[in-house]
Amino acid sequence: MTSLLRGVYDEGAEAARKEGYDMARFRKRPVVPEASRWWKNGDHPDDGSVDVETGGWTFLTEGKVVRRYRHPDVPSGEVCKQCGYIMHEHGWIDTPEGGHTVCPGDWIITGVKGEFYPIKDDIFRERTYANVLD
Numbered sequence: 001m002t003s004l005l006r007g008v009y010d011e012g013a014e015a016a017r018k019e020g021y022d023m024a025r026f027r028k029r030p031v032v033p034e035a036s037r038w039w040k041n042g043d044h045p046d047d048g049s050v051d052v053e054t055g056g057w058t059f060l061t062e063g064k065v066v067r068r069y070r071h072p073d074v075p076s077g078e079v080c081k082q083c084g085y086i087m088h089e090h091g092w093i094d095t096p097e098g099g100h101t102v103c104p105g106d107w108i109i110t111g112v113k114g115e116f117y118p119i120k121d122d123i124f125r126e127r128t129y130a131n132v133l134d
């Protein structure tokens with residue numbers, strides 16, 4: 001039972017790796033949440049980011065789901081205590097509980113009402129396994 005269900009998870013991850021992105025559907029009762037892994041601006045499938053050329057430079061527009069990180073009290077060059085990347089490499093997401101920092105490598109889960117939540121990779125994997133296996 002356990003190995004079969006782990007196989008379901010691994011197949012999704014393997015398919016995502018083959019296609020070059022970290023996105024797959026993960027089983028969780030009673031709903032099947034959609035989750036995608038975020039590494040940089042524009043990574044979320046609903047971000048809608050596009051390249052814009054201005055004065056010889058190409059810019060990727062800010063994601064609609066995961067926006068650019070900005071905080072008046074935290075310099076963009078400061079190193080994150082959680083992931084080790086500088087804050088400039090982070091994203092920002094609005095959740096029903098308020099704004100939240102997104103570290104590179106965090107998962108973005110789409111809730112049943114279409115709301116978005118960031119979740120750390122290790123916790124995401126723990127919960128995915130726990131919910132599938134219990």
Ligand SMILES: [Zn+2]
Nearest residue numbers: 080082083103
């Ligand atoms: Zn971080």
